[in-house]
Amino acid sequence: MTATSQRPKILIVGGGAGGLELATILGQKLGKTKQADITLIDPHRVHLWKPLLHEVVAGSLDTGAEALSYRAHSAENHYYFRMGAMQGIDLESKQIIVAPLLDHHGKQILAERRVDYDMLVMALGAHSNDFGIAGVKTHCFTLDSAQEAEDFHLSFLNRFLQFSEVAKPEDSVHIAIVGAGATGVELSAELYNAVDRLEQFGVDKVHHQSLQVTLIEAAPRILPALPEALALKAQKTLSDLGVSIATQKTVSAIEAQTLVTPEGEIKADLLVWAAGIKAPAFLSTLGLPTNRINQLEIDFSLRVKGQSDIFAIGDCAFLVGENTDERPVPPTAQAAHQMAATCAKNIIATINHQPNQDFKYCDHGALVSLSRFQTLGNLLDQLFNKNWMVEGKLAHWAYASLYRQHQLALHGYWKTLWILLGSVIAKRIKPKLKLY
Ligand SMILES: Cc1cc2nc3c(=O)[nH]c(=O)nc-3n(C[C@H](O)[C@H](O)[C@H](O)COP(=O)(O)OP(=O)(O)OC[C@H]3O[C@@H](n4cnc5c(N)ncnc54)[C@H](O)[C@@H]3O)c2cc1C
Incomplete structure (x- = not known):
């Protein structure tokens, strides 16, 4: 921990499916009791759960109604939000380098900045992989x-x-x-x-x-x-x-x-x-271990290999079992959600000088929503080691529950219930397609 700060500084880069859930847990568990200062940094003002994006394209979902304001959420959940995009790191002085912040005309709002950390979590996701194809x-x-x-x-x-x-x-x-x-x-x-x-x-x-x-x-x-x-x-x-x-x-x-x-x-x-993903290119220039699609290589405690105070979770992290035939943890919201939970436990354990636990990915299966026409999935039953094909209403319910799980992690039971009620009412009174 740094000498200047009494409380450990935990910095989370990226407020997506994994990072925002992590900031919420740590804010509630450490920020609220003033055991640590939690900061989340993201280039955007609002969060929208990425699996909803195809519905935004089609107009079935209104971003304005569904997006969550980082600033408001951070105030309710005892972490601090800073706006900006990480572009580098100074491993020696334990600081990340944040790119200048520009407005939508390209005019500079904030110059390049440095932000201190004692523990850093990289959760900055991935984007489309163009495989170098021109155009x-x-x-x-x-x-x-x-x-x-x-x-x-x-x-x-x-x-x-x-x-x-x-x-x-x-x-x-x-x-x-x-x-x-x-x-x-x-x-x-x-x-x-x-x-x-x-x-x-x-x-x-x-x-x-x-x-x-x-x-x-x-x-x-x-x-x-x-x-x-x-x-x-x-x-x-x-x-x-x-x-x-x-x-x-x-x-x-x-x-x-x-x-x-x-x-x-x-x-x-x-x-x-929509042909595959890769992590942001600058990750491969930080002096940290990365794979061929720029993901940070991590160990089972979710730390970047060789780093005791840097974790990585979600799509920007690469974790594979010791056996070479094992498949890496997939880049899904399901995996980011599970990693956020384990990462929170390991950060809390580290602060309390307790042993960390190994991350174990639990594959619950996959679901595909074909809009109102069909929902299909295979659900993996870990208890009986069975694979269930589901479709129709049951699959639709399971698909919707993925997002509800994310909302529960961010808002808790009561607020999620109110949000659910609000969306049922909005469905009744608003057109079924966003036309603007
Ligand atoms: C259209 C679509 C549909 C999908 N459907 C499903 C599905 O049905 N089920 C499923 O499990 N998964 C689905 N996924 C995948 C899922 O969305 C991702 O696996 C998940 O969002 C990864 O979480 P994450 O936290 O790692 O990254 P993200 O959720 O992508 O969040 C990354 C965050 O980092 C921020 N960031 C980026 N760069 C920087 C930077 N330089 N500095 C600071 N912050 C930065 C971003 O603004 C963002 O907020 C879908 C993805 C897409 C695109």
């Missing part, structure tokens, strides 16, 4: 932040506005999505839901067939990380909706409204890139 950044939408999802949503609405004014009966709006993992698959279904709503709102000429989604995947099937039976069911639902699925197809370059593949070009009005 991804310029021509494709990605779903890396609420802002990007909002931008895509507006382009989607504008494209249908044009369509309703000038389209001929045989025309359609074509959206091509690269990557048929959970994000690409869920987004495809969500877009058809949005078009059906536009038709219900009476937007001229728009109907289900006005949308043509093409889903492109390099692997032999969609949802390559999930069980085949689940993927087959999802494929059937998507095909029934009208999605064209092209598997074993690689995209080699991207031009304006064009995907270039070895078999030819695919033209589309809007292009989306």
